[in-house]
Amino acid sequence: MLVQLAFTALTNGYAAGFAKGSIYKGPGKFICLPGLNCYSCPGALGSCPIGSLQAVIGSRSYRFSFYIAGFLLLFGALFGRLVCGWLCPFGLVQDLLYKIPFVKKLRRLPGDRWLKYLKYVILAGFVIVLPLTVLDIVGQGQPWFCKYICPSGTLFAGIPLIASNPPLRAALGWLFTWKAAILAALLLLSLLVYRPFCRYLCPLGAIYGLFNPAALYRFRIDKEKCTGCGACQKACKLDIPIHQTPNSPECIRCGDCRRACPHGAICTANRRAARPFGKTRT
Known part of the structure; x- marks a missing residue:
């Protein structure tokens, strides 16, 4: 857990962002970080590979990025899901919540056998297919996973930005309510079962998990x-x-x-x- 804490602090160390309620936009944002590290987090010094992948897929000008694909292949081939266990900030949050005593801890949720495949559906549908096929009037796709699901972005980016920017609070609508509900449900589930988001919903974990049998670290x-x-x-x-x-x-x-x-x-x-x-x- 010390490694998780240190890595989270290191990669989200832009203190001025939290103080001013602004997003760091320096050269570090061109670099992907291995875990779910939201671009819009006020303290983030790098970018999330899932967010970056959707940005490229949904772009009018690009449909493929050798950098992002190479980044995912490199970390997957070297470490597999070790990234999830040691370097992901939202994984750290779930670990800390699971340590809180609760009436009963569950080894798995009912339907675990099928629920664990949901992250692959989200990867295929919300990260790849929808940004590619559902376009706006100018031919641009949306980052569907980041916009409609990602609890890490809500926790580390949405809530801090809203807390420090009163004008943003006045513009809140159903979308923030929806994402806050997803976040709240996952945080509550994290008290009961170990890492529910990683198990059932995370598309980045789905990608890295495919490399587990062949990764250098296995x-x-x-x-x-x-x-x-x-x-x-x-x-x-x-x-x-x-x-x-x-x-x-x-x-x-x-x-x-x-x-x-x-x-x-x-x-x-x-x-x-x-x-x-x-x-x-x-």
């Missing part, structure tokens, strides 16, 4: 050491059977399974499995 199971005890799945807040699917697209690489394995059977690719805690080599 898990493998030492079959000689693994006994199938299920300790890894019990420790996993996403309820993934790591001993069976160590590179599931849902895995955010938090490392809880590796720490929980009593036999040291989980390791990263190209590295030997760790020895069980407390045991020495003989």
